[in-house]
Amino acid sequence: MSETDDDERDGIRLQKVLAQAGIASRRASEQLIQAGRVEVNGELVTEQGRRVDPEKDEIRVDGSRIPTARRHVYTVLNKPRGVVSTMDDPEGRETLTDYIDRRNVRLFHVGRLDTETEGLIILTNDGEFAHRLAHPSYEVPKTYVAQVLGQVSPHTLKRIQRGITLEDGPVRPDKVKVMQTMPDATLLQITLHEGRNRVVRRMMEAFGHPVQKLTRIAIGPVRLGRLQPGEMRDLTQEELGKLLDLVGM
Incomplete structure (x- = not known):
């Protein structure tokens, strides 16, 4: 049986998941594990070869949440003033779709900004994440x-x-x-x-x-920074990790 088949059946080796997440090379990830700097679901992992499910398991390095490689997209847009916070508008006004079409992936917005307000709005195709981020009980x-x-x-x-x-x-x-x-x-x-x-x-x-x-x-931890009106960027690994913690995912 190939390593890929083994991964699919039993999970993926932790060092591979860390490498895919951009933390370090596989060899350096092994050293992080050996040094006791990696946790999975609150448990300190020091043995090599631990297998994990990157879609479900919570992985931390030095206490910081590590968002693993996912099938979802998490982006932020600096919505310009005058743009409607919807994906389409019957009156023909400019909408969020005019800024995200270039991504070639179906995204939806988390919450809204009124038309005359500009600034940060998060877009994703992760329904559970969007629901939690918008829910008042998480107090983001x-x-x-x-x-x-x-x-x-x-x-x-x-x-x-x-x-x-x-x-x-x-x-x-x-x-x-x-x-x-x-x-x-x-x-x-x-x-x-x-x-x-x-x-x-x-x-x-x-x-x-x-x-x-x-x-x-x-x-939350996501800042406007130098993002200009109309510009988009992906959430950083640190931003996404902190948001996942805030919404209990």
Whole structure:
């Protein structure tokens, strides 16, 4: 029986999985295992030849989650302002499809950004991952930069931090800080762990400081960085590993 056949029947050798994930060569992966730096499903592995299922087993190196080679795609798009967060639009407006067609794979978006908001949106073909990432029970934090009308006073900032009850329930930011104060506007960084429709805009409107411009700059460990509007990139191994941990996969 060939090694490939053996792998398919009993799982794949751990050092091969690590090599396929880009951690190290097979030889270097064997050294990581021997040094006691690799865990599978919470169990320290030091013997060579351990077989694993890369689709199901949780593998860590030095405590960090290692997303193994998968059949799914995980990407992030910096959605430009004016683009509708859907895959098609009956009114003929620009949609996410206009940016992901080049990938030649069917992707769908995790959550939405309203049309006038720009910034990070995750796209994938992993249904379970998308469901968990969007579910409020996992409380994945999302960070925005909001330019709001008027100067936000220290008193109002404290009120925002305490939260407010909107028509669809209470909302309390995880963190709010002033980034810049201008003569007639304030730049705020706001982090929340929920994704209700237009929640940042509605919250700031309720405090008397309507949003003039809104950008989502982070989803959990995923940062906007230098990604320009309209650009896409794959999630890094570290980002995906941390997201998988956040959503309990």
